[in-house]
Amino acid sequence: MAHAPHPLATLEQIIKTPSSEDGIPSEVEADLRVAGCMLIQEAGVMLELFRPQSTMATAQVIFHRFYYVSSLYSFGVNDISISSLFLSTKLCETPVRLRDLINTYLFLLARIQYLLNQPSDQPLRPSLSTSSSDFKFDVPSFHDEIFWEWKDVITANEMQILKRLGFNMQVDLPYNHMINYLKILDLVFEDEVAQMCWSILNDMLLTPMYAIHPPHTLACASILLSARLLRIPLPEGWYILFDATYDDIWSCCGHVMRLYTDWGLEAPRGAVTSGFGIGGGDKGQNIKENRWRRAWVLAQSRKAVRRWLEERDKGQNNV
Structure with missing residues (x-):
């Protein structure tokens, strides 16, 4: 392909x-x-x-x-x-x-x-x-x-x-691939499947997956994760039809799930989340909020990152 x-x-x-x-x-x-x-x-x-x-x-x-x-x-x-x-x-x-x-x-x-x-x-x-x-x-x-x-x-x-980046600004997004694959799998008219796939692809933009995997793999990952969250069975080996590998797809799904867990983000609407541990809830909320604070502080400038590294190194040397 x-x-x-x-x-x-x-x-x-x-x-x-x-x-x-x-x-x-x-x-x-x-x-x-x-x-x-x-x-x-x-x-x-x-x-x-x-x-x-x-x-x-x-x-x-x-x-x-x-x-x-x-x-x-x-x-x-x-x-x-x-x-x-x-x-x-x-x-x-x-x-x-x-x-x-x-x-x-x-x-x-x-x-x-x-x-x-x-x-x-x-x-x-x-x-x-x-x-x-x-x-x-x-x-x-x-x-x-x-x-x-x-x-x-x-x-x-x-x-x-x-x-x-060598003036190479080519960006091929997976949204059209995802819709075409859903049509082939006869899932495009299933309740909330297309919308959830779209939401997952949007959430995946917060991870580096778009810079690591080609768009057809990302599209397959959104379909697999949506099917798991909605409890919809997929044909065995369906991803082979779209020239994707299961390991790559599962890696993308893992990054999205970790994003939901680590940052306390809500799962896509309609997801059956029982047993998946998605979202923040009250457990470890302080850890998540400290993560937000650290990210916001360090994102301010390169000087903030350098200061943080210097303070961390000083702390390690004093131990």
């Missing part, structure tokens, strides 16, 4: 990412990837870039690819996140005013800072884009210096993304 060219990370890049070479633990790198992609999602929704879905998805794929050729030690998550989204609006021909994009990110970052300043015993349940009676945000004036600072950051990082 022939597939469109879709640049993927090499095995060496996956095993030894640039960030791991700089001493950043794999779980911290994974958390920062999630934080950056969530920012893209939140900003995209606020800017109404979800029609079509490809704009936000392309930005998240580019974001993941970038950190397989560059280190979190050298490039801040927030900077690359906003630059990836701005670049994606050009690639997908969904233009957005740069000032609107910057104001949206400033709002989201101010909202994050507001949540970080809350007492640690208060839950971090609100969405980044939701409002609060205590939260205030003033839109910068037209000639405010912060706009020009962010404009320079976006311009510089946009060129870094293009250069480091």
Whole structure:
């Protein structure tokens, strides 16, 4: 089965990412990837870039690819996140005013800072884009210096993304593959199957799977996980028809399930979750919220990552 060219990370890049070479633990790198992609999602929704879905998805794929050729030690998550989204609006021909994009990110970052300043015993349940009676945000004036600072950051990082990815911005998303496969499996009209597959593919964008596996594998993974969550049987060896392997599919499913568990995210609507341990609940909620706090703090800049590494090394030396 022939597939469109879709640049993927090499095995060496996956095993030894640039960030791991700089001493950043794999779980911290994974958390920062999630934080950056969530920012893209939140900003995209606020800017109404979800029609079509490809704009936000392309930005998240580019974001993941970038950190397989560059280190979190050298490039801040927030900077690359906003630059990836701005670049994606050009690639997908969904233009957005740069000032609107910057104001949206400033709002989201101010909202994050507001949540970080809350007492640690208060839950971090609100969405980044939701409002609060205590939260205030003033839109910068037209000639405010912060706009020009962010404009320079976006311009510089946009060129870094293009250069480091070799100007190869080809992104083949799995949504059309998934719909075609559901038609072949006669599942496209089953209740909630297509919608759940779509939701799982959206959630998978928070993981590096789009930069590791081709789109037909991701489509098969969404079908397998949806079928498991909805208790729908699939024909034996069905994935062979779509040129996918079970190990690759199951790996993608595992990353999505871990995302639900580690971050306390809700499972797709309609999922039969009994026995799967999906979602946060109250168990280990403090651990999940500390994970959010750490990711948000380290995503602020490369200096925050470097500071954290220095403090960790000092702590290890004092032991």
